[in-house]
Amino acid sequence: MTASPGAVPDAVLSIEGLSVRLPAGADRDRALADVSLSLAANEILCVVGESGSGKSIMANAIMRLLPDRVTIDSGRVMFEGRDLAAASPAEMRKLRGASIAMIFQEPMTALNPLRTIGDQIGEMLSVHTHLARGEINARVQALLADVHIPDPERAAKAYPHELSGGQRQRAMIAMALALDPKVLIADEPTTALDVTTQAQILKLIRELQQRRKTAVLFITHDFGVVAEIADRVVVMQHGVVVEQGPAQSILADPQHAYTRQLIAAVPPLTAPPPRALSDEIILDLSNVSKTYRSGGFLGRGARVTAAVKNVSLVLPRGATLGIVGESGSGKSTLARCIVRLIDPDSGSILLQGRDWAGLRRAELRRETRHIQMVFQDPFASLNPRRKAADLVAQGPIIHGTPRAQALADARDLFALVGLDPSAADRFPHEFSGGQRQRIGLARALALKPAVLIADEPVSALDVSVQAQVLKLLVDLRERLGLSIIFITHDLRVAAQICDRVVVMKDGMVVEHGATADVFGNPWHSYTKALLNSIPGGHFARGREGIPS
Amino acid sequence: MDAIKRYVRSPAAVLGLVLLLGIIAMAISAGHVYPRDPLALAGRPLIWPFSNPRFLLGTDNSGRDIAAQIFYGARISLLIGGAATLIAIAIGILVGALAGFYGGWVDTVLMRITEAFQTLPNFVLLLVLVAVFGSTLTTVTIAVGVVSWPAPARLTRAEFLSLRNREFVQAGRTLGMKDAQLILGEILPNALPPVIVYASVVMAVAILLESALAFLRLSDPNVASWGNLIGLGRDVLRVQWYVSAIPGIAILVTVLAVSLVGQGLNDALNPRLRGR
Numbered sequence: 175m176t177a178s179p180g181a182v183p184d185a186v187l188s189i190e191g192l193s194v195r196l197p198a199g200a201d202r203d204r205a206l207a208d209v210s211l212s213l214a215a216n217e218i219l220c221v222v223g224e225s226g227s228g229k230s231i232m233a234n235a236i237m238r239l240l241p242d243r244v245t246i247d248s249g250r251v252m253f254e255g256r257d258l259a260a261a262s263p264a265e266m267r268k269l270r271g272a273s274i275a276m277i278f279q280e281p282m283t284a285l286n287p288l289r290t291i292g293d294q295i296g297e298m299l300s301v302h303t304h305l306a307r308g309e310i311n312a313r314v315q316a317l318l319a320d321v322h323i324p325d326p327e328r329a330a331k332a333y334p335h336e337l338s339g340g341q342r343q344r345a346m347i348a349m350a351l352a353l354d355p356k357v358l359i360a361d362e363p364t365t366a367l368d369v370t371t372q373a374q375i376l377k378l379i380r381e382l383q384q385r386r387k388t389a390v391l392f393i394t395h396d397f398g399v400v401a402e403i404a405d406r407v408v409v410m411q412h413g414v415v416v417e418q419g420p421a422q423s424i425l426a427d428p429q430h431a432y433t434r435q436l437i438a439a440v441p442p443l444t445a446p447p448p449r450a451l452s453d454e455i456i457l458d459l460s461n462v463s464k465t466y467r468s469g470g471f472l473g474r475g476a477r478v479t480a481a482v483k484n485v486s487l488v489l490p491r492g493a494t495l496g497i498v499g500e501s502g503s504g505k506s507t508l509a510r511c512i513v514r515l516i517d518p519d520s521g522s523i524l525l526q527g528r529d530w531a532g533l534r535r536a537e538l539r540r541e542t543r544h545i546q547m548v549f550q551d552p553f554a555s556l557n558p559r560r561k562a563a564d565l566v567a568q569g570p571i572i573h574g575t576p577r578a579q580a581l582a583d584a585r586d587l588f589a590l591v592g593l594d595p596s597a598a599d600r601f602p603h604e605f606s607g608g609q610r611q612r613i614g615l616a617r618a619l620a621l622k623p624a625v626l627i628a629d630e631p632v633s634a635l636d637v638s639v640q641a642q643v644l645k646l647l648v649d650l651r652e653r654l655g656l657s658i659i660f661i662t663h664d665l666r667v668a669a670q671i672c673d674r675v676v677v678m679k680d681g682m683v684v685e686h687g688a689t690a691d692v693f694g695n696p697w698h699s700y701t702k703a704l705l706n707s708i709p710g711g712h713f714a715r716g717r718e719g720i721p722s
Numbered sequence: 723m724d725a726i727k728r729y730v731r732s733p734a735a736v737l738g739l740v741l742l743l744g745i746i747a748m749a750i751s752a753g754h755v756y757p758r759d760p761l762a763l764a765g766r767p768l769i770w771p772f773s774n775p776r777f778l779l780g781t782d783n784s785g786r787d788i789a790a791q792i793f794y795g796a797r798i799s800l801l802i803g804g805a806a807t808l809i810a811i812a813i814g815i816l817v818g819a820l821a822g823f824y825g826g827w828v829d830t831v832l833m834r835i836t837e838a839f840q841t842l843p844n845f846v847l848l849l850v851l852v853a854v855f856g857s858t859l860t861t862v863t864i865a866v867g868v869v870s871w872p873a874p875a876r877l878t879r880a881e882f883l884s885l886r887n888r889e890f891v892q893a894g895r896t897l898g899m900k901d902a903q904l905i906l907g908e909i910l911p912n913a914l915p916p917v918i919v920y921a922s923v924v925m926a927v928a929i930l931l932e933s934a935l936a937f938l939r940l941s942d943p944n945v946a947s948w949g950n951l952i953g954l955g956r957d958v959l960r961v962q963w964y965v966s967a968i969p970g971i972a973i974l975v976t977v978l979a980v981s982l983v984g985q986g987l988n989d990a991l992n993p994r995l996r997g998r
Contacts, residue, residue, distance in 0.1 A: 510892075515892055515896065538898075539898040540898065542897065542898040549893055550889070554890060556893075568894075568899075572899055
């Protein structure tokens, strides 16, 4: 065999010149173009790339699980002396799960909701081996203990919805490792998880890999995760491998411009120098609570969930207040209470001295222009059937600006958020994710609000786009004197933009203070846990912030 | 437009459209091709089709030209089908949108009413309405519309339920939109495509309902409709079967055309569902 780029000695799996063709009408001809890499035994190889880089298609091509009309064009996938690209479906079925196993991003959809965890893991064994029922049960228990699920016996009897996200992912890993595969392909296995859970799962994958000497192909978009777990790294862009090498050298000394750009886009954990904050309080929340009641008949058996409990916080004029927390911490409910998408049960929300929580519906509709929201998902938050200019002009038109005037203003706003004003006549689906989020921002700013609530505004975006949108937000804050409440689960992002930070857990504020203090010197154990869980923490801390 | 391009790519959809346009052409040209009253006596009764060049499709048991009745009947079928569909879809969207958007007791009340309508076989309900209000063309059309709304209402409600909590609707709320603006401007345009597709099913059923009513001689006897002709042919069904069969074929072709167009619209408007 000739030495192809990325070849390593004693490779378990090697991909040689693999090309995958996309159906006509896709945004490019080939999902993968001439990709070569090899995976050695006992190593974790991270494949890094942004959305559309072809990294998931590569995993599916190895498993020969490509979508309809997406076909392997040329190249070989060598595994145990065989070319998987040319293997028969029957051979592949024998291989999948037994020799090459896979774990996915969302364990809830990868598990069958109608069967117990133990049953599903046991199925792997009964399909591929001839073990007796009792032996299978014993192996399932051992596997669940291996992935450190608390109380394996009960977990085996549980249905997927009865476990937490992290436990489900542990169960998926147990299932993948059931037959001691030589290769484990992990496709963004921690992306859907909270940061503390992510840290635990990464540690588990590392531990199991070392114990079993499995070769792991780990697909991720996050260079923090790479810094945490990778032995070697492959960087992909538009279906092409742009750079590969040992993790240390790629992280410390990236050669390709794209790699450098990706690493530079990872937000560092160091807070920018503190800004002087105004003494004037523009938004003042005190004792805001919201409780959900669900199910139950006439009060019996009802479940009561306190989503937000007695939250008090203040936002100085011109400041940016970060609300950080994991899923279920109540941060999004709080944001929706502030804009009154949800009515809080109790407490007061004073906006420029006026109680916002007590406004009636009709008053609220008039006053809503003072407080605007940017939503998380740029694909879902814009009505697909309206043109971009319409979307931006909608707010002012509702509040009485003549239509022609509002549309003219919309074009100015387009320029303000860094979009081409001539693109204003296009529909949302003709824009990229980052551009759509700019439209969402322009839309919120069209009403000239005093306070902007940004609910995870960059979470759905690729890292490089994320950095651009954050920079835009910082820039607009300076120019327009915006007061912002910035909600995020990502502490790295919060560190970039926030003057003050509030940490929420189970609906309560557990810590608040200036960003530098909270991140540099946290006192609450939960804040410490959050900070320690940031993937590649040492890597993120050692770098400088985005030059603003 | 993409949707039009996708539509013309499907041969079945194009066939449906051609058939439907043919039927519409018949309805429009009826007055020119057969200037005389189609219900007036034209010749000897029960002439077989193709035996007399004056009456291409023969005559019925009263000696009226069948071809003329087919042409004029196309007007009635399309009129009843179209108007009844409009009525059914309008009521359906109104009920479904309010129930889906507001939820809670509004939803409960409206859906119980919908269920009450659905549990009654709609043909029986139609018979009752026609028996009570008489059988003129207008009452028949309205009655057919009134018995056909529950299914579109449920469909609209389901669309509204899934759309009302979407972020773009919440975004509309934070901009200060009124409920009417949210329903009409934001949610309805996104909820419409499946309802439009379903309208073709409603139309096909409406045409069949009217024909069934006419077959029982309960439709308006003063207009030339396909159903009336089938009803007349019932008396001579064993020997002169063509009196019933010819309008039967006309109904079959019309319903087929409307269904094919509906299916084509479905594929064109929801391209992601194709191939399932």
